[in-house]
Amino acid sequence: MNLKKNILIPLLSLTTLVACPGGGGGGGGAAFALLGLGGGGGDVPAPKLEILYEGVSRESGATLNLGSEPINTADGKTGTVTIKNSGNVAISLPGSPNVVALSGTDASQFTVTQPASSTLAAGASAIFTLNFKPTSIGVKTATIKIQSSDAAVGSFQMNLTGTAEAATPRLAVSVGATQIASNGSYGMGSVEIDSIGSAVTFTVKNTGSAVANLDGPPAVTSSNANFVLNLAGFPTTLAANASATFTIQFSPTGAAEVKTSNIAVSYDGALAFLFTATGTGTPKPVPTISISHNSTSFTTGGSIPTFGVVWPTVTSSTKTVTISNTGTATMTGITLSKPSGHTGDFTISAFSAGATLAAGASGTFTIQFAPSTTGARAAVVRIATTNGNNGAASSADLNVSGTGKTGADVLVSWTGTNEKAANDTDGGYKVCYSQTSGFTAVHNGTTVLCADVPNAGGTTPVSKVISVPTFGNWYFKVYSYGKYNTTGGTPSTQTSAVNVPST
Structure with a gap:
């Protein structure tokens, strides 16, 4: 089959x-x-060992180059290695006596600082450090091994290498525990413009193995005057593993902005440790004056509306002026004055807030006009401060004006009783007036005033506009006179008082 x-x-x-x-x-x-064949499936839970150096995952058998280091330095050169469990169950690191075992030809030139734990949960990490501190010149090599419960990489191995150079100086700079990277930067924070920040102490350490001959003076330089160096006591040489300090104060001027300075610590003629200092200049709180009247700005001065026509000896209504501080600091030295003009005809009140005005606050004062005589009158009212112009002194002049009133018109009318015929050209009328009731109608130029209304022929005038020189009650009498009766007839009955208002 x-x-x-x-x-x-x-x-x-x-x-x-x-x-x-x-x-x-x-x-x-x-x-x-x-x-x-069966169904379903998926990854079997397992640990997974991953080694990272400088953020890069490394394969077993890879070489880590720790770079160059002078011989016999105090600190050596350090690198940090991360052990990570990328699996989904805990991983154990059973190496004994050390999790990370160091061996090889030049193992004595390297040291390992062990991780803190020999067990890592899923996704957890631990670090250990490598230090290269050579004692003789040349390329140095060693090996590290890490045992783990990862079945795929039960024994992880990396080769170490580093180059030992001749003894040489090498500078490092720090602030407290913060190490500044070469060509790195250090932030000085924020300081108000035109203010002086706190001094920050920088430590310069010779991490090399030979004396550093510091250049200068000055050995430390700043490219920006806003970063002020203090090098008092800074040495000219720095022995291996020795330190010295200097300070920088950030004192910004000019615009409120981020400012930078290139800082250089120079040594041995051609070498330097370089870094950048940065700081932010913030706006300085300053007072700012604002002056207004009836919602119109007079901050830079100007002419406020006239007081109009006012009788001498009468005081006008008030005009109110507002002074405000729209800035962010107290305004000081506020003064009011009348430097020129008819200063006696204008009065100003005291400023309601006194000589100072807090940020955001306002105060007022008033101006009044009381003419001492007739005609146009004017003066200057000056508002000054010691710091109202954004921190500088300020001054603004307000021009004030008014007119002293010369008279008020009153129309006086009467019934014609002239001494001659209407067509005669001699004679006429006298209109006498006084502020005294029952006065005698004789002109004296002070308390009694009289005005002629001459008869020019034709229609006899029976009225006249009289301009009285001041306000109040006025009384009037009218009588006729002729060529042959110059004293005139009997005055008319006194009129009722005419009140001339003061406004």
């Missing part, structure tokens, strides 16, 4: 087809067998 096998492989099962020929002329038969 011939046996033929056909093997079919579908996605999730294996089918074996066996065909047997029929006998005795009969038809053939067929048999089928279906074998399942």
